[in-house]
Amino acid sequence: MEQQAMLPEWESQLIDDAITAAEQRLDEEKGKAHKRAVQLAREQGYHRLAVEIDRPSRHHAGPGQLSLFPTDPTLFDVKD
Numbered sequence: 001m002e003q004q005a006m007l008p009e010w011e012s013q014l015i016d017d018a019i020t021a022a023e024q025r026l027d028e029e030k031g032k033a034h035k036r037a038v039q040l041a042r043e044q045g046y047h048r049l050a051v052e053i054d055r056p057s058r059h060h061a062g063p064g065q066l067s068l069f070p071t072d073p074t075l076f077d078v079k080d
Contacts, residue, residue, distance in 0.1 A: 007015070
């Protein structure tokens with residue numbers, strides 16, 4: 001910080017402008033990275049859903065999980 005105080009005014013301003021521009025680019029890149037992460041998570045979810053529809057697993061849904069093709073009878077299922 002002492003070095004910057006000894007610099008001419010125009011050079012101090014140049015350094016401050018460079019730091020501000022770098023911080024803005026960093027913020028923009030963080031926003032883009034977040035959007036990419038959300039998009040990737042969506043695509044992975046769609047892929048997992050497509051695979052499950054194509055080849056339903058033999059495993060039952062865990063407690064608190066939804067099931068795409070429920071196999072457990074419910075109160076409203078008709079018994080044969």
